[in-house]
Amino acid sequence: MRWIVRRAIIAFLTVFTAMTLSFFVIKAMPGDPIDALAQAFVRQYYMSYEEAYRLALAAAPFVPKGPVWKQYVEYMTKFFRGDLGVSISFSTGKKVAEILADAIPWTVLVVATSLVISFLMGIVIGMVMAYKHGSKLDSSLIVAFSILRSIPEYIVAILLLWILAFQMGLFPTGGRYDYWALELLKKGDVLAFLGNVLWHAALPILTWIITHISGWALAMRGSTIGVLGEDFITYAKVRGLPSRRIVIKYVGKNAILPLFTSFMLSLGFMFGGSIFIEFIFSYQGVGWVLYQSITQRDWYLMLGAFNIIIIAVVLGALLADMLYGFLDPRIRRGGTT
Amino acid sequence: MDPILEVRNLHVVYRSPRGYVRAVDGVSMTVLDGEVLGIVGESGSGKTTLALTILRILPSNAKIVSGSILFRGSDLVSMDENALRDYRWKRISMVPQAALNALNPTMKILDHVLETAQAHGIRDRKYVIERISELLQMLRLEPERVLRSYPHELSGGMKQRVLIALALFLDPELIILDEPTTALDVLTQRFILDLLKDLHRKTGKTMIFITHDIAIIADVADRVGVMYAGKMVEIGDVYTIFRDPKHPYTKALIKSIPSLVGSVEDMKPIPGFPPDLINPPPGCRFHPRCPYAMDVCRSREPPAVELRPGHVVWCWLYAKR
Numbered sequence: 001m002r003w004i005v006r007r008a009i010i011a012f013l014t015v016f017t018a019m020t021l022s023f024f025v026i027k028a029m030p031g032d033p034i035d036a037l038a039q040a041f042v043r044q045y046y047m048s049y050e051e052a053y054r055l056a057l058a059a060a061p062f063v064p065k066g067p068v069w070k071q072y073v074e075y076m077t078k079f080f081r082g083d084l085g086v087s088i089s090f091s092t093g094k095k096v097a098e099i100l101a102d103a104i105p106w107t108v109l110v111v112a113t114s115l116v117i118s119f120l121m122g123i124v125i126g127m128v129m130a131y132k133h134g135s136k137l138d139s140s141l142i143v144a145f146s147i148l149r150s151i152p153e154y155i156v157a158i159l160l161l162w163i164l165a166f167q168m169g170l171f172p173t174g175g176r177y178d179y180w181a182l183e184l185l186k187k188g189d190v191l192a193f194l195g196n197v198l199w200h201a202a203l204p205i206l207t208w209i210i211t212h213i214s215g216w217a218l219a220m221r222g223s224t225i226g227v228l229g230e231d232f233i234t235y236a237k238v239r240g241l242p243s244r245r246i247v248i249k250y251v252g253k254n255a256i257l258p259l260f261t262s263f264m265l266s267l268g269f270m271f272g273g274s275i276f277i278e279f280i281f282s283y284q285g286v287g288w289v290l291y292q293s294i295t296q297r298d299w300y301l302m303l304g305a306f307n308i309i310i311i312a313v314v315l316g317a318l319l320a321d322m323l324y325g326f327l328d329p330r331i332r333r334g335g336t337t
Numbered sequence: 338m339d340p341i342l343e344v345r346n347l348h349v350v351y352r353s354p355r356g357y358v359r360a361v362d363g364v365s366m367t368v369l370d371g372e373v374l375g376i377v378g379e380s381g382s383g384k385t386t387l388a389l390t391i392l393r394i395l396p397s398n399a400k401i402v403s404g405s406i407l408f409r410g411s412d413l414v415s416m417d418e419n420a421l422r423d424y425r426w427k428r429i430s431m432v433p434q435a436a437l438n439a440l441n442p443t444m445k446i447l448d449h450v451l452e453t454a455q456a457h458g459i460r461d462r463k464y465v466i467e468r469i470s471e472l473l474q475m476l477r478l479e480p481e482r483v484l485r486s487y488p489h490e491l492s493g494g495m496k497q498r499v500l501i502a503l504a505l506f507l508d509p510e511l512i513i514l515d516e517p518t519t520a521l522d523v524l525t526q527r528f529i530l531d532l533l534k535d536l537h538r539k540t541g542k543t544m545i546f547i548t549h550d551i552a553i554i555a556d557v558a559d560r561v562g563v564m565y566a567g568k569m570v571e572i573g574d575v576y577t578i579f580r581d582p583k584h585p586y587t588k589a590l591i592k593s594i595p596s597l598v599g600s601v602e603d604m605k606p607i608p609g610f611p612p613d614l615i616n617p618p619p620g621c622r623f624h625p626r627c628p629y630a631m632d633v634c635r636s637r638e639p640p641a642v643e644l645r646p647g648h649v650v651w652c653w654l655y656a657k658r
Contacts, residue, residue: 231437240425
């Protein structure tokens, strides 16, 4: 029990430090929300900068004033009371919590699906590679995965968008769902709506899987090869255990252990989504909101999004630490827990 | 006594980037029903490979080139995986070195026992627990505590006894013990050896006891085979081999045992190193280190010479020419 309390305190301090850092880094960014808004007005309406600035000030009345440290204290006290502030320029006056609450489920849908699929596929492929290591299949997969790993996700996203959406018209080019599908939902046709949602999420999910599967597969391959060399594998064979059991209980379980922590951390990062993928597919999740808030210098919205990610990652790590003991008895803590 | 296992002219190689490693190179031996056969040799002499070959669990880069292993008359070398499943553990089991983590670190001891039983068609959980508890008690372990433990919660000596109990579980006809006392402290080593001797006295199980420590062999074995560089060089009953060793390597090996009474000067290390098994020396493998080497030793492999029934030495010194 004492161990959990200690780990929780450390986690809290980590969150606090990371939040503080991101607050001051964001404040130190060049430009401010009013300036960004004024620039937009200048581009849009061809007005003079002074005029645009006056207009922007009037349009965005929620810009924090006073010394930065006072803003910091105010922000933090409000944050821990559950108040994330209001958006300055992205959606002026709207609560940050509301904007994020609208975006998070969509990002989680895309990332959780892709994470689970790429993790499971990566593990199976990695194990097959390890069992056949040195074979033609193994070496060609290594080359393929190494290439896949070095292609950035925005390239994959643009390629998929161009080929599958524009050229072949198999998938929509963007958005979270179609409005006609929403109408169907209102009429009670839930399945049709869900189908539409999945159809829109397909390309972002595919992009994510393509760019992430190689990491899992190669890690699992390495880990499995290590386990296959262990004596307990040989000894399990001598005892006449069926190979199914050896593959799952002996090789699989022991080889997944080192991947478990990175999986839990990925679960935390899940809430951030991917700025590139969501931007390219105009998928309005957390990554997309983050992109908009950065270009518009919407400080509180940016902070809100970053802080959610920070908390999720730290919680993921904490959870990983706590659950690891269940998977690996060797690091289980004795007695008091 | 009848032979339970007969190894005939066995050749096993490992593929390596530099070429084939001839780990077991023409070994022949017979294990008699109810005896303890010790196999002694330094590391790399092929004794563990021999054990793995008998159980047919060689790693994928190893290959049986030729030879046969007859277990009660049926050849294990030509047997397919399905038929082997009936032999492994049920009829021939093995005790590995406990320090080589032979147990799955994520499973309790009881689960190891249960899965082993299940793999051989025993599903009665109560019977399994009773039987293993009996064995563990015989090996002076507390069954309740041990069965609930994970491997890392046990000491080396306890783990070794668990492995012995597991090997005895299905009451096999032959047990191969591969360095069962290596990596244990001297007192635990003594304790395990006494348990094994006691076990043999009570059950009369046939055992192959593999070790690099010739002093242990004298204590536990009825007969002993001495291996050097993938070859058997001398085999005979323990009394004869220790009192009157014939092969120069066996002589040197026995000389290298530190004695409590003699002075340290009487201990003689063997000059030189074991040969490279990818390109072994021609003729007798031991000739580069042998003080009695003759011309013929350098060119032709020594024949098996039976000095008296059961005592065979592979050495030109005793060949009638």
